[in-house]
Amino acid sequence: MQTKTHISARDLTVSYGEQQALNHISIDIPDKKITAIIGPSGCGKTTLLKSFNRLLDLQDGVRVAGQVLVDGENIYDPGVEKTHLRKRMGLLSQRPTVLPMSIYDNVVYGLRIHGVKDKKILDQAVERYLQEANLWSEVKDRLHSSATRLSIGQQQRLCLARGLAVEPEIILGDEPTSALDPVSAEQIEQRFLVLKNQYTIVLVTHILRQAKRLADYVIFLYLGNLIEHGPAEQVLNNPRYAKTQAYIEGKFIEEPTIHKEITLQKERSADYLTSTLLALDELQVDQVLKVVVDSEPTMNEISKAVELKCHKILEVKRIDLLHWEIIIQKQNVNFII
Amino acid sequence: MGKLWGKSFDKRKIEENIFKGLMVFSMLVVLGSLGFILVTVFAKGFKALSWEMLTQGPQGGYYIGKGGGILNAILGSLILGIGATFLAFLFSFPIAFYLNLYLKKKSRLAFLIRFSLDILWGVPSIVYGAFGFTLMLFWGIPASLFAGMLTIALLILPIMTRSIDEVLKMIPLELKEAALSLGSTRWEIATKVILRQASSGILTGVLMAFGRGISDAAAVLFTAGFTDSLPYSLFKPVATLPLSIFFQLGTPFPEVQARGYASALVLTVIVLVLSIVSRLLSKRFTRHIIK
Ligand SMILES: Nc1ncnc2c1ncn2[C@@H]1O[C@H](COP(=O)(O)OP(=O)(O)OP(=O)(O)O)[C@@H](O)[C@H]1O
Ligand SMILES: [Mg+2]
Numbered sequence: 001m002q003t004k005t006h007i008s009a010r011d012l013t014v015s016y017g018e019q020q021a022l023n024h025i026s027i028d029i030p031d032k033k034i035t036a037i038i039g040p041s042g043c044g045k046t047t048l049l050k051s052f053n054r055l056l057d058l059q060d061g062v063r064v065a066g067q068v069l070v071d072g073e074n075i076y077d078p079g080v081e082k083t084h085l086r087k088r089m090g091l092l093s094q095r096p097t098v099l100p101m102s103i104y105d106n107v108v109y110g111l112r113i114h115g116v117k118d119k120k121i122l123d124q125a126v127e128r129y130l131q132e133a134n135l136w137s138e139v140k141d142r143l144h145s146s147a148t149r150l151s152i153g154q155q156q157r158l159c160l161a162r163g164l165a166v167e168p169e170i171i172l173g174d175e176p177t178s179a180l181d182p183v184s185a186e187q188i189e190q191r192f193l194v195l196k197n198q199y200t201i202v203l204v205t206h207i208l209r210q211a212k213r214l215a216d217y218v219i220f221l222y223l224g225n226l227i228e229h230g231p232a233e234q235v236l237n238n239p240r241y242a243k244t245q246a247y248i249e250g251k252f253i254e255e256p257t258i259h260k261e262i263t264l265q266k267e268r269s270a271d272y273l274t275s276t277l278l279a280l281d282e283l284q285v286d287q288v289l290k291v292v293v294d295s296e297p298t299m300n301e302i303s304k305a306v307e308l309k310c311h312k313i314l315e316v317k318r319i320d321l322l323h324w325e326i327i328i329q330k331q332n333v334n335f336i337i
Numbered sequence: 338m339g340k341l342w343g344k345s346f347d348k349r350k351i352e353e354n355i356f357k358g359l360m361v362f363s364m365l366v367v368l369g370s371l372g373f374i375l376v377t378v379f380a381k382g383f384k385a386l387s388w389e390m391l392t393q394g395p396q397g398g399y400y401i402g403k404g405g406g407i408l409n410a411i412l413g414s415l416i417l418g419i420g421a422t423f424l425a426f427l428f429s430f431p432i433a434f435y436l437n438l439y440l441k442k443k444s445r446l447a448f449l450i451r452f453s454l455d456i457l458w459g460v461p462s463i464v465y466g467a468f469g470f471t472l473m474l475f476w477g478i479p480a481s482l483f484a485g486m487l488t489i490a491l492l493i494l495p496i497m498t499r500s501i502d503e504v505l506k507m508i509p510l511e512l513k514e515a516a517l518s519l520g521s522t523r524w525e526i527a528t529k530v531i532l533r534q535a536s537s538g539i540l541t542g543v544l545m546a547f548g549r550g551i552s553d554a555a556a557v558l559f560t561a562g563f564t565d566s567l568p569y570s571l572f573k574p575v576a577t578l579p580l581s582i583f584f585q586l587g588t589p590f591p592e593v594q595a596r597g598y599a600s601a602l603v604l605t606v607i608v609l610v611l612s613i614v615s616r617l618l619s620k621r622f623t624r625h626i627i628k
């Protein structure tokens with residue numbers, strides 16, 4: 001896939017006090033595509049999304065390490081103007097939150113604070129964005145009544161309209177259809193498919209089928225670790241790693257039992273490939289080997305070599321700044337040869 | 338089995354009943370004292386209350402003449418109370434916003450500010466009076482409306498700030514996030530979003546502080562002074578209702594004491610009307626609020 005990268009995370013680590021929510025995440029999110037973040041509840045999806053527009057800064061005890069680059073610029077640099085940054089990203093939060101004002105005022109809130117006063121422009125914007133969010137027909141007769149009286153699903157669409165009205169470059173949606181019935185959800189999904197021509201869209205979703213319908217690119221997180229990411233086709237239909245497979249098949253995600261563990265340091269064990277294969281030889285079929293290495297090229301090489309020998313790589317994980325681990329399950333190689 | 342179950346159930350039921358009884362009792366104590374105060378003030382003050390009392394200044398020095406009224410104190414108290422509330426608001430509003438929008442929940446500075454305010458809240462009002470008086474001596478300011486206003490403003494500042502602060506603390510994080518992600522600055526959030534969401538709570542806090550300010554005697558004793566004339570200058574002494582009650586009740590004459598109760602009635606009614614008005618207003622304000 002040859003596309004421009006819009007947002008990228010580099011070694012992004014986020015912790016809430018003691019609790020580490022994201023663990024050395026490095027990903028590139030393509031421009032003008034839909035990227036879906038999937039993973040079980042509590043795996044850090046919302047945290048990842050909020051780290052993109054620096055909303056995490058609001059909370060106590062949150063520590064962010066690493067970088068997030070938007071158009072190549074690190075948004076965690078001290079000089080970054082957060083207000084501008086946030087304006088470029090429309091966030092639809094997991095729980096729809098309307099502002100304490102009328103429906104009309106909600107939609108034009110962003111326009112007003114950015115200086116639009118002309119009543120005609122505002123009126124047009126309200127109609128246009130409510131249409132885009134599929135809410136216009138339901139509320140057009142009560143635009144000036146309080147937004148808090150809307151149903152949750154309507155509030156969710158109002159938040160979408162409000163976010164679009166700011167004309168962001170990026171839409172960050174945290175389960176944007178969670179409160180909608182299938183028909184409305186489908187309509188919103190259609191919208192996203194149109195919107196992706198103009199916007200980079202990052203969606204968190206629990207619904208795998210929604211990810212299949214919408215996503216060009218998928219990120220799978222598990223317990224704060226980036227397990228797998230890549231083109232939607234590949235991740236959803238043909239996942240590489242065991243945990244992704246389990247999640248996509250709706251199975252319980254298990255930590256593999258490690259039968260043997262070796263640590264390879266670049267300078268000391270020059271022949272790391274041999275060491276790995278030797279270690280595998282000592283295991284029985286289906287037993288699991290964990291290899292800890294201290295450089296990314298080494299990790300890649302070992303993975304490739306092991307796969308060539310038809311062993312199965314269950315997981316590749318970055319554990320900290322300097323270490324990667326590869327979890328390998330021994331297969332019945334002789335049989336294949 | 339059945340018996341055992343019944344026993345433990347009985348015990349729980351008794352606990353529940355004891356607790357219920359306690360709650361009812363405490364409620365009765367609160368309502369009872371309120372009722373008792375109102376009845377006393379009404380019974381003793383209503384007879385002496387007259388049109389004349391509400392519309393004239395006192396005749397005969399410091400209310401002892403038994404004639405005239407307490408208009409000087411009513412006006413004095415209202416002006417002093419409103420002025421002090423306004424002054425206090427000018428400071429407490431920004432402090433409360435700073436605490437909630439600029440500082441994090443667990444920040445040390447926020448803790449320190451809240452802690453100091455809580456201590457200030459607990460300082461007896463006579464100490465504020467003495468403090469104001471010391472400053473006045475230092476700067477050579479005589480007892481005056483202005484000095485009284487400043488002292489009362491100081492007295493109610495912690496009350497107002499902390500009650501606004503508590504209201505702002507209740508604002509959900511999601512609301513701030515939603516407004517921030519539309520590109521608002523914190524100031525815009527404060528004035529356009531939070532002020533609406535919290536307006537009724539803020540109003541209640543302000544009126545509560547006003548009620549406290551208008552009914553305090555000790556803080557104005559040395560600072561605002563007392564006089565028979567209606568308030569006419571910021572830099573002249575001013576009469577206040579609490580002090581007029583104090584002086585009138587302190588005389589040996591039953592008629593003047595009755596007038597003291599009438600003054601107390603006036604003050605009570607002012608405070609009561611205020612709280613009712615604040616209730617009514619807050620209903621209007623809560624129209625758009627997220628619950
Ligand atoms: N404010 C917080 N303080 C402490 N821990 C937090 C906080 N917010 C999130 N966490 C923890 O961080 C982890 C990731 O949370 P996050 O909200 O990102 O999960 P999620 O993937 O969005 O889950 P869900 O699908 O349920 O929304 C969780 O273990 C959660 O308990
Ligand atoms: Mg979430």
